[in-house]
Amino acid sequence: MQESGDIVLSVEGLKVYFRSEDEVARAVDGVDFVVRRRETVCLVGESGCGKTVSALALLGLVPRPPGEIAGGRVRFCGEELLGRDEEAWQAIRGRRIGMVFQEPQTSLNPVFTIGEQLAEPLRVHLSLPEPAIRERSLQLLNDVGIDSPGQRLADYPHQLSGGQRQRVMIAMALACGPELIIADEPTTALDVTVQAQILRLINRLQQSHGMSVLYITHDLGVVSQIADRVYVMYAGGIVETATAEQIFRNARHPYTRGLLESLPSRKKRGRRLYSIPGAVPHPAYKPAGCPFHPRCPQAVGTCRVQVPGMCRFEDTHVARCPVAAGRDAEDGCTQRT
Amino acid sequence: MSLENTPLASGLEAPPAPKRTRFEEAWRLFRRNRMALAGLVIFALFFFAAVAGLALTSGSRPLLDPSAVRLQEKLRPPLSMPQAASLQPGELPAFGIYLFGTDDLGRDVFARMLQGAWVSLTVGFVAVGISVAVGIFMGGLAGFYGQRHIRLEQLLVTAVLLTGAGLLATGFRSRGALLLVAGHAWLFWSISPWGLQRWKALPPGLGLLRKNTLMVDTVIMRFVDIMLCFPSFFLILTVVALLPASIYNIMIVIGLTSWEGTTRFVRAEFLSLREQDFVAAARALGVGNLRIIFRHMVPNAVAPVLVSATIGIASAILTEAGLSFLGFGVPPPHATWGNILSDGKRFIFDAPWLTFIPGAAILIVVLAFNLFGEGLRDTLNPRLRERN
Numbered sequence: 001m002q003e004s005g006d007i008v009l010s011v012e013g014l015k016v017y018f019r020s021e022d023e024v025a026r027a028v029d030g031v032d033f034v035v036r037r038r039e040t041v042c043l044v045g046e047s048g049c050g051k052t053v054s055a056l057a058l059l060g061l062v063p064r065p066p067g068e069i070a071g072g073r074v075r076f077c078g079e080e081l082l083g084r085d086e087e088a089w090q091a092i093r094g095r096r097i098g099m100v101f102q103e104p105q106t107s108l109n110p111v112f113t114i115g116e117q118l119a120e121p122l123r124v125h126l127s128l129p130e131p132a133i134r135e136r137s138l139q140l141l142n143d144v145g146i147d148s149p150g151q152r153l154a155d156y157p158h159q160l161s162g163g164q165r166q167r168v169m170i171a172m173a174l175a176c177g178p179e180l181i182i183a184d185e186p187t188t189a190l191d192v193t194v195q196a197q198i199l200r201l202i203n204r205l206q207q208s209h210g211m212s213v214l215y216i217t218h219d220l221g222v223v224s225q226i227a228d229r230v231y232v233m234y235a236g237g238i239v240e241t242a243t244a245e246q247i248f249r250n251a252r253h254p255y256t257r258g259l260l261e262s263l264p265s266r267k268k269r270g271r272r273l274y275s276i277p278g279a280v281p282h283p284a285y286k287p288a289g290c291p292f293h294p295r296c297p298q299a300v301g302t303c304r305v306q307v308p309g310m311c312r313f314e315d316t317h318v319a320r321c322p323v324a325a326g327r328d329a330e331d332g333c334t335q336r337t
Numbered sequence: 338m339s340l341e342n343t344p345l346a347s348g349l350e351a352p353p354a355p356k357r358t359r360f361e362e363a364w365r366l367f368r369r370n371r372m373a374l375a376g377l378v379i380f381a382l383f384f385f386a387a388v389a390g391l392a393l394t395s396g397s398r399p400l401l402d403p404s405a406v407r408l409q410e411k412l413r414p415p416l417s418m419p420q421a422a423s424l425q426p427g428e429l430p431a432f433g434i435y436l437f438g439t440d441d442l443g444r445d446v447f448a449r450m451l452q453g454a455w456v457s458l459t460v461g462f463v464a465v466g467i468s469v470a471v472g473i474f475m476g477g478l479a480g481f482y483g484q485r486h487i488r489l490e491q492l493l494v495t496a497v498l499l500t501g502a503g504l505l506a507t508g509f510r511s512r513g514a515l516l517l518v519a520g521h522a523w524l525f526w527s528i529s530p531w532g533l534q535r536w537k538a539l540p541p542g543l544g545l546l547r548k549n550t551l552m553v554d555t556v557i558m559r560f561v562d563i564m565l566c567f568p569s570f571f572l573i574l575t576v577v578a579l580l581p582a583s584i585y586n587i588m589i590v591i592g593l594t595s596w597e598g599t600t601r602f603v604r605a606e607f608l609s610l611r612e613q614d615f616v617a618a619a620r621a622l623g624v625g626n627l628r629i630i631f632r633h634m635v636p637n638a639v640a641p642v643l644v645s646a647t648i649g650i651a652s653a654i655l656t657e658a659g660l661s662f663l664g665f666g667v668p669p670p671h672a673t674w675g676n677i678l679s680d681g682k683r684f685i686f687d688a689p690w691l692t693f694i695p696g697a698a699i700l701i702v703v704l705a706f707n708l709f710g711e712g713l714r715d716t717l718n719p720r721l722r723e724r725n
Contacts, residue, residue, distance in 0.1 A: 094622035
């Protein structure tokens with residue numbers, strides 16, 4: 001285990017609920033994770049499992065109402081973030097935590113040039129003089145690998161391709177030199193070639209700038225390319241965490257195994273791909289016990305009644321499944337309700 | 338190494354595409370619409386005429402005196418020459434000719450039309466300026482903060498302040514002043530840090546005061562509905578009849594009775610804009626609410642407002658002319674198109690130019706603004722763009 005001074009972001013028991021007239025959707029229901037310095041951490045899960053909501057909660061961007069942070073702690077570089085006022089959040093967003101969104105087509109304001117938008121975080125946070133802003137903008141565009149940055153500054157978003165726009169978004173997130181970048185499926189809207197370029201870019205920038213990256217995706221292919229460690233989310237909770245290598249070599253939780261099983265590969269050529277039976281439970285009507293038990297091939301009686309605890313398999317490998325642990329757990333499971 | 342750094346990719350520098358700014362693009366589309374272009378040209382002419390009119394007809398010794406009375410020259414038809422022998426040198430009309438004829442007091446109608454053009458222009462622009470400012474503010478409030486609630490306590494404070502003002506106005510000086518002071522003290526207390534602290538931990542009985550009552554959106558939009566119920570011309574007539582006759586009062590009253598359309602537009606735009614990804618992205622960059630509203634959202638909402646403002650100018654000019662015609666407008670010695678028309682209607686058979694010229698001027702200018710506004714709408718609305 002690394003020392004705690006290394007931890008950039010730690011989330012403990014984060015709960016985000018969405019209240020409507022007659023139901024409470026528990027979108028994020030007790031999530032714990034840690035991001036260390038210079039580390040790329042992936043948050044993996046199906047659509048609707050609470051990945052994006054967790055990310056928004058880290059920046060205080062959950063819309064309230066109907067959303068509500070129902071509990072938990074988010075510590076960033078040792079400071080508690082939850083329960084701060086709006087101004088304190090604004091000082092952190094974009095300055096110390098950058099965020100890259102899913103849709104580069106719509107995340108840029110259509111009526112302003114790239115230069116003006118790139119200057120926005122610099123103006124808001126650093127209040128640099130104009131020549132310095134231009135210089136920094138050029139350097140940022142150069143950093144993210146955009147050709148002839150001087151011309152691009154005067155362009156409008158519609159004149160750029162999707163990949164270029166995502167590069168601009170990354171440049172904006174980088175503008176103030178943040179300690180952490182949250183990337184919410186930044187390559188989902190892009191084609192595979194551009195995706196590979198963007199992933200390499202993120203890797204390279206992480207090395208050169210010494211940042212941490214929290215990368216949110218549903219694509220295990222992406223995970224295998226960039227992740228140091230992986231958190232697998234299901235129905236608002238973490239079900240398994242391990243290093244990327246451990247996940248792909250020896251996943252423990254039946255859900256993770258199912259996900260890996262359903263990836264196409266050369267070995268499975270000519271065979272019908274596996275798919276996990278059933279569907280993700282609605283966040284307002286989760287089953288009792290383990291939320292995965294209705295779809296789980298290994299479910300036993302206790303899975304239906306008792307929320308399983310985290311079981312340690314190896315030093316860095318933990319999964320929320322005592323059934324899997326019953327065979328080869330090293331030091332048992334912590335019970336949680 | 339990433340793909341874009343290979344020599345092949347960097348060797349193939351993209352040829353510089355012919356670049357157009359948004360303005361050039363819009364201008365290219367706009368130019369194809371001939372009627373709109375005509376509207377723009379007339380608008381430009383009108384603008385210059387009005388500015389020239391102000392320069393030529395004001396001051397202590399104006400070049401063209403719109404109020405110089407020459408009784409011996411009354412009701413001359415357009416393009417007639419003055420009888421120079423009977424006039425003082427200072428009374429001669431511009432260019433030595435009565436371009437638009439003279440009225441029943443021998444005043445030069447051309448000079449009066451120029452003076453009136455400035456009135457029409459300023460009324461149009463100032464009134465629309467006021468209505469657009471109010472409209473953007475109210476619409477922005479309803480669109481961005483519409484889902485927030487007004488608390489019972491805030492309603493009570495408003496009631497106290499209004500009652501106080503009412504009492505003060507009706508002669509109960511001391512009680513009115515007391516209520517006003519109490520209301521303000523309450524307001525100051527509730528926004529002071531000390532008050533805010535207490536406010537959060539009220540005893541259960543008083544907690545009722547913090548109960549949410551009305552939604553901001555409901556209040557504003559229902560108020561808009563109420564305002565739209567009044568036939569606005571009669572509302573303006575009533576208000577103008579109560580106020581001292583002055584051009585500024587007319588501008589303000591027209592402005593304050595025509596903001597509803599803009600409010601609806603801006604609210605609708607804001608409701609859709611606030612869900613856009615770029616607004617979320619701006620927020621994730623740490624941009625504050627006010628900056629998001631004015632820097633990121635208003636520029637996106639401006640297009641429909643611009644269109645309705647252009648057409649609004651036309652209707653403001655028309656309203657002012659109507660008021661002047663009825664005698665509620667700008668007080669007499671000053672000429673406006675409406676009161677030239679109104680003065681001339683007595684001589685409609687003897688001197689038809691006195692009604693025809695201002696009438697035609699109003700028609701042309703209003704038409705020009707409408708055509709220009711519609712052309713602008715076609716240019717700025719991408720969905721209509723396909724058809725042309």
